[in-house]
Amino acid sequence: MTGPDTNGVGESSGSQEGARRDLKILCYIPAYNAAATIPSVIDRIPASMMEKIDEILVVDNASEDNTHLVSKGYAQEKGIKNLKVHRSEVNGGYGGSQKVGYRYAIDNGFDVVVMLHGDGQYAPEKMEDLLEPIYQGKADHVFGSRMTGDPRGGGMPLHRFLGNKFLTGAENLILGWNLSEYHSGYRIYTTECLKKIPFEKCTGEYHFDSEILVQVRMAGLRVVERTIPTFYGSEKCYVPLVKYGFDVLRTMRAYLLHTWGIKSCHYLEFAGVKPPKAVPSVCM
Ligand SMILES: Nc1nc2c(ncn2[C@@H]2O[C@H](COP(=O)(O)OP(=O)(O)OP(=O)(O)O)[C@@H](O)[C@H]2O)c(=O)[nH]1
Ligand SMILES: [Mg+2]
Numbered sequence: 001m002t003g004p005d006t007n008g009v010g011e012s013s014g015s016q017e018g019a020r021r022d023l024k025i026l027c028y029i030p031a032y033n034a035a036a037t038i039p040s041v042i043d044r045i046p047a048s049m050m051e052k053i054d055e056i057l058v059v060d061n062a063s064e065d066n067t068h069l070v071s072k073g074y075a076q077e078k079g080i081k082n083l084k085v086h087r088s089e090v091n092g093g094y095g096g097s098q099k100v101g102y103r104y105a106i107d108n109g110f111d112v113v114v115m116l117h118g119d120g121q122y123a124p125e126k127m128e129d130l131l132e133p134i135y136q137g138k139a140d141h142v143f144g145s146r147m148t149g150d151p152r153g154g155g156m157p158l159h160r161f162l163g164n165k166f167l168t169g170a171e172n173l174i175l176g177w178n179l180s181e182y183h184s185g186y187r188i189y190t191t192e193c194l195k196k197i198p199f200e201k202c203t204g205e206y207h208f209d210s211e212i213l214v215q216v217r218m219a220g221l222r223v224v225e226r227t228i229p230t231f232y233g234s235e236k237c238y239v240p241l242v243k244y245g246f247d248v249l250r251t252m253r254a255y256l257l258h259t260w261g262i263k264s265c266h267y268l269e270f271a272g273v274k275p276p277k278a279v280p281s282v283c284m
Helices: 038-043 047-052 067-078 093-107 124-135 158-175 191-196 208-218 241-259
Strands: 025-031 053-061 083-088 112-115 141-145 187-190 223-227
Touching: 025 038, 025 093, 038 067, 047 053, 047 124, 053 067, 053 093, 067 083, 083 093, 093 112, 093 191, 093 208, 112 124, 112 191, 124 141, 124 187, 124 223, 158 208, 158 241, 187 191, 208 241
Parallel strands: 025 053, 025 112, 053 083, 141 223
Antiparallel strands: 112 187, 141 187
């Protein structure tokens, strides 16, 4: 086991524990201009995992390339019958894409939704490993952490590494959690978790990932981290990094003002004002 110690703090006020293996799993792939990488992302999902995935949903976020056609063509060529492609006509941003994926998971009776980036930055080979805490009934949300592995060895640029460390420190301090990072895009949610938080009220931009975590915190749900490899290749970076950093800090400020009863935050109103005792994150 690596990563943060739980210090024996608090028990979950979130969902109940209980092992389950018969989960209905949606693999949701956010994709924007990902025609070049989508086939290999799908191809890299291990066969044993493919057997367990009930459906793959590619959400093409109004790409300028032919991401949706490539996805459909690849599924046809490989005989992947349970792959569906949703093409949004208007680009809703990275957060907007997640809203489509998670809503689809809830409305179609899935138990779990795995977000797997369409640009190949997150290893499909690790999916089974990341699902384990969900199978064991120990997590409502599983978070793939690069920081408990070798982020610099995987090519994370120094400025990103330092920015990640700084933001994570601030987020842990404010939220009372002990996560090793908040900024990876390898995430798994149970739909029971998603039903408890109004994720559709979160931003459509990149800091959706921070806002939804704050909702998870307010709802007192359980987060488990698992180590994932870091990969930075030749993919294009669309994230406006400085703006993203400030957006994350603004999210933290909104949480503080909300929980201090000074200014209500619209996407946190569902949970009242007082956050429940922090359920410590566990790295399994
Ligand atoms: N940029 C961008 N990506 C989107 C959008 N909708 C879905 N995506 C997909 O979401 C995933 C994450 O987007 P990236 O821009 O790579 O962001 P990131 O991985 O968080 O950040 P980087 O480390 O800079 O790659 C990719 O697989 C995209 O194809 C969108 O509107 N914009
Ligand atoms: Mg990326």
